[in-house]
Amino acid sequence: MRVAVRQQYMDPAIPEFVGITAPVVTCWTAAHADLHWAHVTAPLRILDWEGGGQAPEGFDAATRYAYTLLQPDTAARVRDAFPLLGGPAALAAEATVCAQLPQTVVRGDNSTLEDQIRAWSAELRRR
Known part of the structure; x- marks a missing residue:
C-alpha cells in the first residue's frame, strides 16, 4: 500500500512544529490524506485520492x-x-496535522489557520 505519512517525517517534524516527542504510531490505516472541504461533495463523495495511503489512525478526521x-x-x-x-489513539494523527499545516503557511497557504493550529498544538502539549 502507498504511504501518505511516514514515521521518518513525523519524528523530526512533530518536535519542531508541535513541541512534543513524536508519538509512536500503534495503528496505521488507509487514509485519503488531504480530506479538506473541497474534496467532499453532497451527496457524499470523496474526491481527489492522489495522495491517499497509509497514515496514523485518525489522520483524515x-x-x-x-x-x-x-x-x-x-x-x-x-x-x-x-x-x-x-484521545490517545489519535495523538499521532493530530500532532502530524499540526506539524504539516504550519509548513503550508510558510509556502503561503492556510495562513488564516495559523493561530488556531498554534492553539491546537498547545492543547496537544498539555495532554
Whole structure:
C-alpha cells in the first residue's frame, strides 16, 4: 500500500512544529490524506485520492477538524462525529496535522489557520 505519512517525517517534524516527542504510531490505516472541504461533495463523495495511503489512525478526521477551526460550531460537530479525536489513539494523527499545516503557511497557504493550529498544538502539549 502507498504511504501518505511516514514515521521518518513525523519524528523530526512533530518536535519542531508541535513541541512534543513524536508519538509512536500503534495503528496505521488507509487514509485519503488531504480530506479538506473541497474534496467532499453532497451527496457524499470523496474526491481527489492522489495522495491517499497509509497514515496514523485518525489522520483524515484530524485533517477535517483542522479545516473547521475557523468555525467553532462546525469544529465541535466534527469532534463529536469523530470521538477518536482528543484521545490517545489519535495523538499521532493530530500532532502530524499540526506539524504539516504550519509548513503550508510558510509556502503561503492556510495562513488564516495559523493561530488556531498554534492553539491546537498547545492543547496537544498539555495532554
